[in-house]
Amino acid sequence: MPTTTKLQLWELRAEFALRLASLYGNEVPAYNTLVDVSQEVNEDFIRKNGENAERLGSIQRVTAERHGAIRVGSARELAQVARVFAAFGMYPVGFYDLRDASKSSVPVVSTAFRPIDADELAKNPFRVFTSMLAHDDRRFFDEETEKQLETFIGARILFSQELLELADKASAEKELVPEESTRLLDLATAAFELSQEPVDHDWYFKLERISAVAADIGGVPSTHINHLTPRVLDIDDLYARMEARGIAMIDEIQGPPNWEGPDVLLRQTSFRALAEERNFRHSDGGVRPGSLRVRFGEVEQRGIALTPHGRDVYDRLVAEVDNLLAASPAGTTRVEVAAQVWRRNLPDNERDLALTGLAYFTYRVADPAKAPTTGSASLRQLVEAGVLVPEPIVYEDFLPRSAAGIFQSNLTDDGSRDDGQLGTPYDIDRLSEVLGSRILDPNELYSAQQNASVKDAERQLCITIT
């Protein structure tokens, strides 16, 4: 009887996430503390909230859940990263332009590689926020620096031919035999390990004066994990516990405020970037230790995905909070203002969030006996009658403003940007061309999932839902 012991892509992905976590935990021990505290927070939350606590993901999923962040230097490197991640069932979703999202100098455009099907996400949701240096953007780099970056980045090899070929094989066949799986995992994990090679001092700090992110990408001979982020069910609790341990956190939790209504999108915070020792090669030829501050520890709490309409409302509320805060007496916190603005503008329960079309839900048939037996009914009627129950779709993506907020709180220096120059135009289509595959629109994925559940309900109830 032929037995297949081949590994499926989700198994490779789960193992890849574990290996990167142990690699990163060795490199940045404070990460292990963050994971321990996250686990305590989640266990306590489940204890207090029972079944309701798992509304936005099973405890198994949330406990294992991580996102990584990596940064690469060129179109060639980004296209190679896409091949590596495809071997783990992770595909590019969403376009983020961080160049304009922040007052600090962050010369990158980004996407996130992640599983795209609900069942794949449920098995293991590992995702990696991936940024590419816009080395040709004149606001940040003059012609000479651009050429130097091109030469430096063009000369390095992040991913070996063997890794890329194995990765292509896994993505083509959707599985891999054990020996090849092990080899793929060894090579892929090693590709994101911090290099021990000395860093060219003058080159690194020339770039750092322009942007710490540019130095982290173009000033070192390989790529590495910048951060690895666990997910918690109560980020306010996490924040307080980290501070109680004496760990310096950034000033604020980024994203939506803590309030009594449903959690939406993404809330994130981080501990401040740590000084890490590196060996530097100086212009006199000597190699001496020094320190860098580019890696930080981040944590996140995920909420319900907003529709484009909901996102417009969210963006409007963020702007309103900014304005009100600017006009408030000194000492007023963003959190207080934001919670009030949210109470005034958003429904405080999932059902109304669904019925006003602000957020994405799947619809479960709960009480078919109450449905009309023929003809049609509206979604609202069916939900109000208790026939259908909306179940939240979790936001699986990122928020550029939060990313920018975290960058900004962690950079000691804003770097330099010449806004008199024209930026290189990038959008989802151009970055898709660079990548060699189409970057998916997150909203298409969420709405397809929502629509599929409505179609399912129609089939079960034998009616048309309008």
Ligand code: OOG
């Ligand atoms: C990526 C920043 C974005 C997030 O969680 O929003 C990010 C980076 O630091 O390279 O990871």
Ligand code: NI
């Ligand atoms: Ni992150």
